[in-house]
Amino acid sequence: xxxxxxxxxxxxxxxxxxxxAAERLQVVGRAGTGVDNVDVEAATRKGVLVMxxxxxxxxxxxxxxxxxxxxxxxxxxxxxxxxxEGKWDRKKYMGMELNGKTLGVxxxxxxxxxxxxxxxxxxxxxxxYDPIITPExxxxxxxxxxxxxxxxxxxxxxxxxxxxxxxxxxxLNDSTFAKCRRGVLVVNCARGGIVDEGAxxxxxxxxxxxxxxxxxxxxxxxxxxxxxxHPNVICCPHLGAxxxxxxxxxxxxxxxxxxxxxxxxxxAGTVNGQALSKAFVPQTKPWITLARxxxxxxxxxxxxxxGNVQVCTLGTPLQEAGSYLTPAVAAGMLAGGAQxxxxxxxxxxxxxxxxxxxxxxxxxVAPEPDSSAGLLQVSLQGTQHRVAGTVQGSTPVLRxxxxxxxxxPAPLAGPILIYRAKASESSVLPALTGLxxxxxxxxxxxxxxxxxxxxxxxxxxxxxxxxxxxxLKARVTEVFQLHL
Numbered sequence: 001x002x003x004x005x006x007x008x009x010x011x012x013x014x015x016x017x018x019x020x021a022a023e024r025l026q027v028v029g030r031a032g033t034g035v036d037n038v039d040v041e042a043a044t045r046k047g048v049l050v051m052x053x054x055x056x057x058x059x060x061x062x063x064x065x066x067x068x069x070x071x072x073x074x075x076x077x078x079x080x081x082x083x084x085e086g087k088w089d090r091k092k093y094m095g096m097e098l099n100g101k102t103l104g105v106x107x108x109x110x111x112x113x114x115x116x117x118x119x120x121x122x123x124x125x126x127x128x129y130d131p132i133i134t135p136e137x138x139x140x141x142x143x144x145x146x147x148x149x150x151x152x153x154x155x156x157x158x159x160x161x162x163x164x165x166x167x168x169x170x171x172l173n174d175s176t177f178a179k180c181r182r183g184v185l186v187v188n189c190a191r192g193g194i195v196d197e198g199a200x201x202x203x204x205x206x207x208x209x210x211x212x213x214x215x216x217x218x219x220x221x222x223x224x225x226x227x228x229x230h231p232n233v234i235c236c237p238h239l240g241a242x243x244x245x246x247x248x249x250x251x252x253x254x255x256x257x258x259x260x261x262x263x264x265x266x267x268a269g270t271v272n273g274q275a276l277s278k279a280f281v282p283q284t285k286p287w288i289t290l291a292r293x294x295x296x297x298x299x300x301x302x303x304x305x306x307g308n309v310q311v312c313t314l315g316t317p318l319q320e321a322g323s324y325l326t327p328a329v330a331a332g333m334l335a336g337g338a339q340x341x342x343x344x345x346x347x348x349x350x351x352x353x354x355x356x357x358x359x360x361x362x363x364x365v366a367p368e369p370d371s372s373a374g375l376l377q378v379s380l381q382g383t384q385h386r387v388a389g390t391v392q393g394s395t396p397v398l399r400x401x402x403x404x405x406x407x408x409p410a411p412l413a414g415p416i417l418i419y420r421a422k423a424s425e426s427s428v429l430p431a432l433t434g435l436x437x438x439x440x441x442x443x444x445x446x447x448x449x450x451x452x453x454x455x456x457x458x459x460x461x462x463x464x465x466x467x468x469x470x471x472l473k474a475r476v477t478e479v480f481q482l483h484l
Contacts, residue, residue, distance in 0.1 A: 001021055001022060001023060001024070002024060003022060003024060003025060004024050004025065004026050004027070005025070005026060005027045005028075005029065005258050005262075006022065006025060006027070006028045006029070007028075007029040007030075007031060007254055007255070007258070008028065008029070008030055008031070008037065008038070009030075009031050009032060009250075010030075010032055010034065010036075010037055010238075010241075011037070012037060013037050014028055014037060014038040014039060014043070015039050015042070016039045016042035019039065019042050019043055019046055019048060020042075020046075025046075025048050026048060026049065027048065027049045027050075027051065027258060027261060028043060028048060028049070028050045028051070029051050029052075029254040029255075029257060029258050030050070030051070030052040030053070030254070030271075031053060031056070031247075031250040031251050031253075031254040032052065032053060032056065032057060032241055032250050033052055033053070033054050033056070033057060033058075033061075033241075034052075034163070034164075034191065035050060035052055035271055036164065036191070038050055038271075040271060040272050043272060043345075044272045044345055044346050044349055045346055045349060045350070046341075046346065047341050047342065047343035047345045047346040048345065049261075049267075049270065049272065049273045049276060049345055050270075050271040050272045050273070051254070051257055051258075051261075051267075051268070051269040051270050051271060051273075052254075052269050052271055053249075053250045053253040053254050053257070053269055054110065054269060055110060055253070056241075056246060056249045056250035056253050056254075057240065057241035057243075057246035057249070057250055058110040058111050058114060059114060059245075059246070060240060060241055060242070060243040060245065060246035061111045061189055061190075061240040061241060061246075062111050062114035062115045062118065063118075063243075064189050064215060064236070064239060064240050065111070065115045065159055065161075065187055065189045066115060066118050066119060068159075068187045068189060068213035068215070068234060069098070069103070069119060069157055069159065069185075069187060069213070070098070071213060071234050072157070072185045072187070072211045072212075072213050072234065073095050073096050073097070073098055073185075074093070074095035074096075075093045075095055075211075077234050078093060078231070078234075079093040098119070098122040098123060098124050099122060099123030099124070100123060100124075100125070101124050101125070101156040101157060102124070102125045102126075102127060102154055102155050102156050102157070103116070103119050103124045103125070103126050103127070103155065103156070103157045103158075103159065104127055104128060104129075104151045104152075104154070104155035104157065104158040104159070105126055105127070105128035105129075105143060105159055105161065106128065106129050106130075106148075106151075106158065106159070106160045106161065106162060106171065107128075107129075107130055107160060107161035107162035107163075107190065108128050108129075108130035108133045108138050108143060108145075108161070109130070109133070109161060111161045111190075112128065112130070112159075112161035113138075113141045113143070115159060115161065116128065116141060116142060116143050117141055117142065120142050124157075126142055126143045126144070127143065127144045127145070127146055127151060127154060127155070128143040128144070128145055128146075128151070129145060129146065129147070129148050129151055130145065133145075148176075149179070152176055152179035152180045153179055153180065153181060154181075155180065155181065155184060156181065156184065156185065157184070157185045157186075157187065158172070158180070158184060158185070158186050158187070159186075159187040159188075159189070160172070160187070160188050160190050160194045160195065161189075161190050162190060162191075162194060163190075163191065164190075164191035164192075164193050164194060168194050169193050169194065170193070170194075170195075170196040170199070171194050171195070172186060172194070172195040172196060172199065172200065173196040173199045174196070174199045174202065174203075177199055177200075177202075177203040177208050177209060178208070180208065180209075182207065182208055182210075183207065183208075183209070183210035184208070184209055184210060185209070185210050185211045185212070185213075186200065186209055186211075186212045186213070187212070187213045187214075188212070188213075188214050188215065188216055189213075189214075189215040189216065189240050190216060191216055192216040192217040192218040192219070192220060193218045195212075195214075197217070197218055197224075197227055200212055200227065201226055201227055201230065204227075204230055204232055204233065209232075210232065211232040211233065211234070212227075212230075212232065212233050212234070213233075213234040213235070214227070214233065214234070214235045214236075215235070215236045215238055215239055215240050216238055216240070217238075220237075220238055221237065253269075254269075257269050261280075264280060265280070266280045266281075267280050272345055273343075273344060273345040274323070274324075276343070276344040276345055278323075278324035282394075284321070284324065285394075286391045286394045286395065286396050287318075287321060287325060287376070287391055287396070288324060288325065288328045288344070289328075289396050289412075289484070290376060290389050290390070290391055290396030290397075290412065291311075291325040291326075291328035291329045291332065291376060291378075292328045292329070292331050292332040292335070292484075293332060293389070293396055293398075293412040293482075293484045294329060294332060294376060294378045294387045294388075294389050294398075294412075295309075295328065295329040295330065295331065295332020295333040295334075295335070295378065296332040296333070296335050296336075296482050296484065297332075297387050297398070297401070297412075297418065297482065298329075298332075298333065298378050298379075298380060298385060298386075298387050299332065299333045299334075299335070299336075300418070300480040300482065301385050301387065301401060301402065302380045302383060302385040304380070306354065306355040306356055307355070307356065307357070307380055307381065307382065307383075308357045308358075308359065308380075308381040308382070309329065309330075309333060309356060309357070309358045309359070309378060309379070309380055309381070310359055310360075310361065310377075310378070310379045310381055311325060311326050311329050311358060311359070311360045311361070311376070311377075311378055312360075312361050312362070312363065312376070312377040312378075312379070313325065313360070313361075313362045313363075313374065313375075313376055314362070314363045314364075314365065314366035314367070314370075314374060314375040314376070314377065315363075315364070315365070315366030315370065315371060315372075315373065315374030315375060316364055316374070317372075317373065317374045318362065318366075318374040318375075318376070319362060319364070321374075321376075322360035322361075322362060323360075324344070325360075325376060326348070326358050326360050327344045327347040327348050328344060328347070329358060329378050330342075330347040330348055330350075330351040330356065330358045331343065331344060331347040333351065333356060333358075334347065334350055334351060334354060334356070370390045370399070373390050373391060373392070374390060374391075375388055375389075375390050375399065376388065376389055376390065384402055384403070385402055386400070386401075386402060386403070387400065387401050387402075388400040389409070389412065390409065392409065395411050395413065396411070396412045396413070397409035397410060397411055397412060398410045398411075398412055398447075398459060400449075401418075401449065401457045402452070402457075403452050404449035404450055404451075404452045404455075404456060404457045405449060405450050406447050406448070406449050406450075406457075406459070407450065408447055409447070410445070410447035410459035410461075411445060411461060412484050413461070413484055414444070414461060414462070414463075414483070414484060415461075415462040415463070415464055415465045415481065415482070415483050415484075416459055416460065416461055416462065416481070416482050416483075416484060417432075417459070417460040417462055417466065417469075417479065417480075417481050418457065418458070418459050418460075418479070418480055418481075418482070419457070419458055419460075419472065419476045419477075419478065419479035419480075420455055420456070420457050420458075420476060420477045420478050420479075421455065421456065421458070421475065421476040421477055422454055422455055422477070423451045423454055423455060423456050424454070425475060425476070427475055428458075428472070428475045428476060429446075431471055431472060431475055432460065432472060434471075435466065435468075435469075435471050435472060436462070436466070439464075439466055439467065439468075441462050441463055441464050441465075441466060442462070442463035443460060443461070443462065444461040444462060444463055445459075445460070445461035446458065446459075446460050446461070447459045455477060465481055465483060466481065469481070
């Protein structure tokens with residue numbers, strides 16, 4: 001309950017109940033790759049960052065996979081067990097060479113490519129499939145990418161290295177086994193469930209699958225022992241990351257990642273807060289602050305936090321900025337609402353639930369004088385409400401409210417007072433000055449816009465928020481305060 005951070009390995013379950021009880025929790029670090037044991041959706045909803053160490057155990061998992069392929073080819077575990085029983089069965093354990101055989105690698109991320117390059121040293125031909133890695137990229141490490149339908153009938157061995165997703169659950173099933181070469185050998189050192197265990201057992205019993213090496217199971221430890229006990233199955237109790245080097249590496253990496261996050265140095269290994277990682281880059285920090293501030297201003301001007309909000313980035317420097325500025329705008333729109341705490345981690349999810357749809361567009365050319373820095377526009381669709389701003393140096397500034405432009409952009413920082421009044425109303429500023437004097441609050445900056453329909457907007461930087469705006473409300477069309 002008193003922890004700001006939590007580090008776990010695979011056995012500890014971080015459930016929605018655990019997250020609800022840990023009121024101060026900001027980050028969950030998984031020392032390892034998979035986050036199956038963390039309720040990522042519940043963490044996201046609460047604004048808790050989830051991070052892992054995706055590279056820490058890659059080599060260990062790859063080496064185990066290679067060992068499994070060798071064991072399948074030469075039946076090493078079965079032969080060793082036979083020797084321990086006092087037997088000498090040379091004829092029973094006839095194996096095969098790996099040289100010239102075809103290995104299908106499904107999933108060409110860090111582990112998949114390490115397996116491929118190692119097995120190429122044995123003379124294996126490596127083909128593979130990955131929906132993200134391009135064929136050009138996989139060709140650089142010797143893997144020919146093919147559609148899955150072409151992979152099944154060509155492989156002597158198949159190894160899977162994908163995360164467990166709805167699209168990968170049961171990737172090897174009755175239908176795909178039927179398309180494979182008879183006697184195909186299968187390895188799963190990734191996640192239980194990628195290979196349909198019932199289908200695998202049926203394929204083993206029919207001889208369609210000649211053998212399987214499993215380090216992972218749908219249920220761990222497996223209660224149904226039929227697969228484990230099958231004579232052509234080699235299995236381990238989820239040992240992929242069980243090396244001294246991997247455990248040490250993962251522990252150090254997750255600790256350093258959390259220290260870097262806490263000290264503002266950077267963010268790595270994020271599972272659910274990719275936008276947040278940009279908040280640690282010096283160049284993007286002020287833009288995220290600007291986006292959040294514009295969201296807050298638009299909420300006050302539009303008097304609602306629902307509907308469709310359009311976020312438009314203008315200028316080449318902001319070409320890739322929509323991915324992290326959109327959650328920041330949503331966080332600003334929701335600030336001060338019913339949600340307890342809105343962060344870049346949960347902003348889009350909470351916005352959707354609050355009836356707020358945020359969409360993004362980009363234009364390469366920003367109007368002068370912001371063509372070099374870029375301009376961020378945020379508008380409430382179906383209304384005339386629009387705000388725009390940019391960053392000068394490292395300071396977020398407001399350029400426009402509802403078509404009224406500020407010749408001298410107004411800084412968006414600290415307590416600010418924003419009001420709209422008739423251009424002919426000369427008593428507003430004296431009244432405001434008197435109000436500040438009574439409250440002992442200093443006026444730190446003052447910016448006014450051009451006139452639109454006989455009215456103008458003013459933005460006043462204050463040393464502290466005002467507790468009572470009553471005297472001002474009688475002289476203006478609208479007024480509100482923000483603390484940015």
